[in-house]
Amino acid sequence: MLLRIEFESDIPIYMQIKNQIIEGIALGMLKEGDELPSIRQLASDFGINLHTVKKAYDILKDEGFLSVHRRKGYVVTKNASADDNFIEELKKDLQPILANAFSRGMTEDEILKICREILEQFKNGM
């Protein structure tokens, strides 16, 4: 599981970490029980602040993707579920993105094809 941080992205670093860990889980590269690098480890690897890593980990813990073991540190747990709340958020997140694509002339099929391609990656990783 390799993280790639883009310091010149407009996405905050903690969010990049969070996103990539979730993607790692989706891709099957991170499985239930896997231990994550320690906060210190990851922070020093990338030359970033401890707080930044901790923030990412804590959010993932709150969402149910990670839990803290006294010894192992942060480990993957798949407690996150797609409840109604999440579905609602999902729609809100997708709406402007899909609207943008559609307004630029992409057809429903073209857009769905891209979604499918992304999801295919995840299915193959399982």
Place this chain on the structure above:
Amino acid sequence: MLLRIEFESDIPIYMQIKNQIIEGIALGMLKEGDELPSIRQLASDFGINLHTVKKAYDILKDEGFLSVHRRKGYVVTKNASADDNFIEELKKDLQPILANAFSRGMTEDEILKICREILEQFKNGM
């Protein structure tokens, strides 16, 4: 075309305006040539600052959704196209969102169904 601003949202106001105008275009509520409310008009309608509105309008202008007519003010112009750059951005935007949904146990079909529902709205508006 009605805008709704959520002041408690963590999405910046200018971004909410931007997104809703793009959605308006996607939904067919805003058509090429339509004049938007003037910066000051919209700002005063919502009790927000004119710079906030201008920022939203200017981004849309840069992206090709709006242009500034010297008499009419900002008008809808669909110059935005889905070039390779945009497709790349689109994938980057969708990736973490879809990964999140998938990691929470949603199936490909469930996720695509939601995408399809959103896109259906847009197709009906045309």
Place this chain on the structure above:
Amino acid sequence: MLLRIEFESDIPIYMQIKNQIIEGIALGMLKEGDELPSIRQLASDFGINLHTVKKAYDILKDEGFLSVHRRKGYVVTKNASADDNFIEELKKDLQPILANAFSRGMTEDEILKICREILEQFKNGM
């Protein structure tokens, strides 16, 4: 001599008129002594304000490209010369434009080729 006004350009209309008349002279489409359409005529043709046209004409008069005849209205006169002042202005105008092209990786030859193409038009028109 055909004028084309772009209401959605960020160049003021009076400036567009001014520029196109100068280009008309450069291209040989407007020759010394030619009468321009009256202010009223041109304004009504394009549905623009009298002041806008007058402003363009007056600037051209100040710069020596036009003069006013009691009967004929504005006529082309080539009194404008390239004095040191103008050369200085010319350099100041060109500097940022050429810097931009160069910074984007265009070579000297590529840039000069474009300049030459534009100037060629003018020479052919004489």
Place this chain on the structure above:
Amino acid sequence: MLLRIEFESDIPIYMQIKNQIIEGIALGMLKEGDELPSIRQLASDFGINLHTVKKAYDILKDEGFLSVHRRKGYVVTKNASADDNFIEELKKDLQPILANAFSRGMTEDEILKICREILEQFKNGM
């Protein structure tokens, strides 16, 4: 890298900053990776408002000359390319300027000489 702002100029301050930074890149005084003074720093140095500086920086970011590093602030990144769009803009920008010079009696050679002189500066800076 020294900036000079002319407060009496009719060129907007943000545009002067933008142009001079591009010229700095063209002249080789600003190289890829160089950090620019912070928005607030530059603003206070010149006694201007931070929004004015930010506007200049943001335009340069949009055009690909700068990017925002989450620690270093704005840094030079030469992502700006001379695509067809830019070439088109370039011609539109040059056309009226060269027409003006030509209409004032300057010859093709005289005009090209000035262009060449400007470009020579840039080549030497590399």
Place this chain on the structure above:
DNA sequence: GTGGTCTAGACCACA
């Protein structure tokens, strides 16, 4: 009336 620019301040998120 429209948008364009600029100022002087504020508060926040991020690292």
Place this chain on the structure above:
DNA sequence: GTGGTCTAGACCACT
């Protein structure tokens, strides 16, 4: 410390 957002106001250019 950095940039990001937002406010409240001003003056100007253009039409």
